[in-house]
Amino acid sequence: MKSDLDVAKTLILKADNDLKMARIGFDHDAPLDTVAFHVQQAAEKMLKALLASRGVDYPRTHDLRALINLAAKEVPRTRKIPRTAPATQRLRGRDALRRRTRSRFRRSLQCALHLRRAS
DSSP states (O other): OOOHHHHHHHHHHHHHHHHHHHHHHHHTTOOHHHHHHHHHHHHHHHHHHHHHHTTOOOOSOOOHHHHHHHHHHHSGGGGGSOTTTTHHHHHTSTTHHHHOOHHHHHHHHHHHHHHHHHO
8 A cells, every 4th residue: 555655746746747738738729628627637636645745634526625625724834825726627617618718727727836836
């Protein structure tokens, strides 16, 4: 069985790959819903890595808001995580294609990068 630290390291490596794909996609005008998927996945994995590295059990969920709230409760320095992180999930919503803009997406990507620095 993997230690909490091994789980965290694996999640961070996978999150880094998702961020690479998001950056490549964003820089090359890939469909934003696909790029947003990678940003959301990266943020989710980084939050879970942060929690795992502290030995905190986390739920099997894709809900960034729930993960951010748990991290804020369990890891005090994460209270600085921008509360705009759940915007990434809205970018993937059914009607997101009508509302999505590159600047809004850029904010979500910056939030994911902020999470990366915290993990």
